Amino acid sequence: MGRRYAILDVFTNKPLTGNPLAVVLDSEGLDDGQMQAIAGEFNLSETVFVLPPENPGHSANVRIFTPKVELPFAGHPTVGTAILLAHERFGDVDGDQDAVVVLKQQIGIVRCAVVLKPHAAAFAEFDVPRLPEPAGPTHNNELIAEALGLDPADIGFENHDPSRFKVGSPFNFVPVRNLDALARAKPVMSRWKAGFGHDSHNDAYVYCRETRSRESAFQARMFAPDMGIAEDPATGSAAAAFAGVVHFYDGLTSGTHHIRIEQGFVMGRPSLIDLEVDIEHGKMHAVRIGGQAKLVARGELFV
Missing domain, CATH: 3.10.310.10 (Diaminopimelate Epimerase; Chain A, domain 1)
Known part of the structure; x- marks a missing residue:
């Protein structure tokens, strides 16, 4: 049977x-x-x-x-x-x-x-069964840029710098300046562990503020070559941990924040992830993922 x-x-x-x-x-x-x-x-x-x-x-x-x-x-x-x-x-x-x-x-x-x-x-x-939490330091921007085939000047926008958060599995969050830099990102395997570490969860979630749609807040790509995922079209667990990134850098105010994330567009598998974050008295109270x-x-x- x-x-x-x-x-x-x-x-x-x-x-x-x-x-x-x-x-x-x-x-x-x-x-x-x-x-x-x-x-x-x-x-x-x-x-x-x-x-x-x-x-x-x-x-x-x-x-x-x-x-x-x-x-x-x-x-x-x-x-x-x-x-x-x-x-x-x-x-x-x-x-x-x-x-x-x-x-x-x-x-x-x-x-x-x-x-x-x-x-x-x-x-x-x-x-989301656990709230996002920091997951340790990242490497320097030069090593991260090399691991993604980018220039160091491509890394970061506004006050966003590379960070590491987790809900379950940790992710390396890499802000890049625009959609052009996001499209040019690709894993350079000879430099991957130098940029993202030697543990089993050295995944990179690369994101920018520029988007295809006005209804979206960010566009992202996710690379996890050591898990057998060259590129993921949509990553809900990373989006859940990303709530920690957004709250840390953007200083979310009290209330419910609706954040739409575009992913998979570069690889021809467009995906839309709805992230909701509840903030009370300056702290995350709840996180939800929908789609x-x-x-x-x-x-x-x-x-």
Whole structure:
């Protein structure tokens, strides 16, 4: 008997754009090595394995793998899996259908609100299970520029300098001056570890204030070559940690801030990530990530 799987394009409302995600629905009996091998077989930025919940109040236990490593938490797998499980529960809908999906991940419990729509992309938003926090120092701008094939003058804008924040896995956040510099960025593997470190999470999230749309606040690219991801079309976990960057440098005032991030445009997989940040008395109180997804394929694995 085969194991059901689905492919969704996440952080988009159009098939064949956004960030593709594989979700294996029938994952019971698979061991760690098999999950990692299946993720390598799909060769997408992430593959999710859905397991029965240990707590009857939860929707599922999930494990998330890149082609090379397991992750404790990731954003586009959370959005895509929540939307798929809502589709599994309600099927085709005649009108808007609200759903709550509760996923146990290695980082903890992640609660997702889903809105299914007839003949349209569904939307999911989840509460980030931990607030962003600093994750140590970065290297100097010259080494970072070399690792990205850029000039040192390309690094930084306004008061933004390279920083390192995390929600689960840490990311190196690299501000660049404009869209031209963002488009020219590319991993230089001979200089990568010198620029971003020798640990297993030396990923680079490169961003600028210039955007394609007036409705967006930033455009970004994310490179994670040591995790088997040359470039990621949309990175929800990085966007969650990016809330810490924006609050630190932009000094967010009290209230709820809606921040739209463009990603994947340079690689032809345009994605839109909605980041919400609640600030109370000068401190982050809550962070949410939202986006749409389209189901594009279903199949079976004979493993």
